[in-house]
Amino acid sequence: MGSEEDRIAIEKEKVLMVGAGGIGCELLKTLVLTGFKHIHLIDMDTIEVSNLNRQFLFRKSHVGQSKAKVAREAVLKFRPGVDIVAHHGNVKNTEFDIDFFKQFSVVLNGLDNLEARRHVNRLCLAAGVPLVESGTTGYLGQVTVHIKGKTECYECQPKPAPKSYPVCTITSTPSKLIHCIVWAKELALAKLFGDKSQVSDLDVRTSVEGKSITSEVENDDVKFFELRSGESFRQFAARVFDRIFGYNIEIALQNEETWKARRQPDPLYLDKILPNQQEEEGSAAEENGNVVEIEQHPSVSAMATLGLKNPQKIWDVQENARVFLESIQLFFKRRSKDIGKLVFDKDDQLAVEFVTAAANLRAHSFGIPMQSLFEAKGMAGNIIHAIATTNACIAGLIVLEALKLLTNQTEQCRMTYCVEHPTRKMLLVPVEPAEPNSHCYVCSETPLVLEVNTVTATMRDVIEKVLKRKLGVDSPVIMQGSSLLYETGDDLEDDMAAHYASLLNKSLASYPTPITTGVVLTVEDYHQDFRCSLHVKHRETFDEETEPDGILVTGDIASVINAEQPTLQPKTPAADDEDLFNKEENGHGDDKKDDDDDLVMFTPETTAGTKRKLEEDENLLKEKLKNHHLLADFGRRSMSVVVFTSWPVHREKDRL
Ligand SMILES: Nc1ncnc2c1ncn2[C@@H]1O[C@H](COP(=O)(O)OP(=O)(O)OP(=O)(O)O)[C@@H](O)[C@H]1O
Ligand SMILES: [Zn+2]
Known part of the structure; x- marks a missing residue:
């Protein structure tokens, strides 16, 4: 941080931190030591024994207590004058609405799942608050900056779809x-x-x-x-x-x-x-x-x-x-x-x-060869062991980006990637943020195409498999023209709730006004201030292997959702093949697991024209990253930089 003026400015700013886990503990400490004085902290979790080795604000006696509250108390012990408000709750709760977000100068994420990250991204866009997003997995980490209208939003770039398996492989013909x-x-x-x-x-x-x-x-x-x-x-x-x-x-x-x-x-x-x-x-x-x-x-x-x-x-x-x-x-x-x-x-x-x-x-x-409980647990829980040092580096970078945002140096903001082996003698590789993707369905409201067998698929399928799982919509309101087809909410009258429920299992084509090719559905989520339109296209057949859901969302996010994603995961001790890293097996996972979570993605061709620095480093970076199994098919797409999007779900658990 530069001048005394800057320091005084920082003291006045109010920041929101989401997540008080591995990154969050480091972040809270670094924020207060940097001079931030007004911090709100949200975490929905309680402390577990397995958190203690890296979430250093917590002690054994805290196990079972709220992470947000204990983190606050721990930090107040060495910085008593700081104003920290701890919220023990899910950031998706309606109390954390757009107005809540608007009170902050910047939002700092230390989350571990895609669903929550997408939600925070949407609220930041709606509230017009910049977001510093982060993730780590083992030695790898990243910090990205998202400013509405100036840079990509968190969802501008494809996120690899969670690995899914054909139903019959799971139920009848397992081979792994x-x-x-x-x-x-x-x-x-x-x-x-x-x-x-x-x-x-x-x-x-x-x-x-x-x-x-x-x-x-x-x-x-x-x-x-x-x-x-x-x-x-x-x-x-x-x-x-x-x-x-x-x-x-x-x-x-x-x-x-x-x-x-x-x-x-x-x-x-x-x-x-x-x-x-x-x-x-x-x-x-x-x-x-x-x-x-x-x-x-x-x-x-x-x-x-x-x-x-x-x-x-x-x-x-x-x-x-x-x-x-x-x-x-x-x-x-x-x-x-x-x-x-x-x-x-x-x-x-x-x-x-x-x-x-x-x-x-x-x-x-x-x-099929059997495995130990340790290995099976790693596979079932998608565990990648966390490294406290990576979390600390990433937390430091988050604060640096926050400082730039708050001292009017946004042009200095960088996306920074923490790599395992030095690239040009750098372990932290900075990249200039890209401009917003004009085809992003979140920040640019690009229409989407919904390919579905309208005779067999139901509205429930659309809601669960597309809106919630793929588009990250929490409380969808669905309209066809001016007719309301579906909505949720506590204030919904019983008869309306019953009416919507009765329609849920009807096939799309059998709706009063059939939903089939040519129909446009409008989807909104008021809490997220999100809206998009889905252009329905009837399709008879789907490939069970590559399209196990039997529903596709295409358009500019085709590559995001439906395309086979490169598997670029770093190896972990528990890993023996790529499947390990792809949670949400067979598309059945709840969203949590999702946890999970996406891993690595590339800048796809659709972003051609966006500004990217480090162009000259590309080959070097490719080479370096190839060496440790990060790049699987670099040649398939044109790209200028490797981007780690967010991070595989559950990390370090050494307590077996
Ligand atoms: N929707 C959410 N609302 C609030 N907090 C969340 C939400 N989703 C995740 N978090 C919090 O983000 C933090 C992420 O921290 P971290 O990645 O270290 O995970 P962890 O749960 O502490 O560790 P592990 O997954 O290894 O057990 C967790 O404390 C978790 O409770
Ligand atoms: Zn976007």
Whole structure:
């Protein structure tokens, strides 16, 4: 920072920080030490043990408390005079609306997921507040600056779509462990312990290609996965085991076509794998049957009760079977409050144990090598180990950019990329920000084309698969001309809510005014101050491999959403193939996982004409980055710089 004048100016500015995690802790400390005196801080999370190694404002005694509040208190201890307002909540909550954002001179993001980043981007655009956006993953990091009308917004550039897998690969023909992990996480775990009302187009029952499963069978299937009266937990677990690893595989084998060119899976039955073990073991043996309300233990572990100590050891089939049985029993005995609403969380030890065991058993059946819990957890949770030093560098860069913004030096602002190996002796590579992309559907309201089979797709499909998942819209209002087709909100009258709900499952073509080729839908989200128009185009068929959603959004964001993205992920200790880094498997992920999250992207041809510095560094940068697996297909597109967009979800967790 330059002059005394600047310093005094900074003291008056009010800034908003979003995220008090790895970057956020560093950022808050650096902000106050730089002289910022008015800071609002939003974080929705509470402190976990696994945060402590890098989120240095937190101590063991803080575990379970609000990150935002503890971070504030910790900083006030060494800078008591600073005015810090801590908000424990989701930045997407309606209390953080455009007016809330307008009170700040700049917004600084230290987030870990695409969904929240997009949301903050939209509010910053709406409020006209500049945004400094950041992300780290391992040694890599970036800080980007977004000023409405002057630079790209956060969404001007393509973000790689989360990896998705064809439904049939997951349900019928897995060939990699990640397919089995997706199956265990999204199907088996969800089916046994999740919200059964959630519609899923996947089922634990292995689907038989070419044969439709009748609703009667589906019904039977739902009942099958419920505890029967008089049945012990162990009997239930054993019944589920034989069904999903034995019977369902036998059914799948009946479809000879499927296995002509593939290795046939082996059905697994419990009496063959654990022939002498009919009884409960571990802690599950302490109580039997439908015992009610035993004390709930959120940290209960099947490994612990079975005496399996090393998370890096690959369990054999028997051990996987024992963990599978034990974890189901423990869920019923010690986690019964979670049953019916469980969602996979990488920090949930018992859920990770269940997923590891179920995935390994399925892998074994399909002749796929099994993995240790440590590796499986990394894959299921998309974990890349964080490095505190990278977070600290990135936080420093965020503050530098904020200072430039607040002292009228916006032309000095830079996007800065932190690389693993020096490029021209630089580990921090600065790039001049690009101008706004005139084809951006967020900041330029470019119309989009919605390609969909209007006879089979429903409005629910459009809302879930397109508006929420792909376009990041939270509370969509959908109009066709002047007719309102859908809206949400607490103030909605019951009869209107019922009316919209009744339409949700109707196909688009069967709407009162059919929604088919030529129709333009207008989508708005008032909270985000977002609007766009979707030009509907009926299309009969979609490629199951490349278009598993059966819906495409094209136009200028075609490359953003639908194109196959280069896989440029840095290697981590847990990685053995590209799938590891692509969360949101099979398109089923909730948005969180999304976490996730996008990884690396290129400046595509659509931005030709935008100004880019470092042109001369391009080749060098390419070479350097190639060396550590960052560039997969540099040749395919013309580009001037490599951009890491945002960061893979869940990072460092060394507590296994
Ligand atoms: N929508 C949101 N609203 C408010 N805070 C958010 C939102 N999404 C993410 N965050 C916060 O952003 C922070 C990101 O920090 P970080 O990447 O270090 O993640 P973490 O959850 O602390 O660590 P890990 O993912 O490795 O467990 C977290 O504290 C998280 O709670
Ligand atoms: Zn934009």
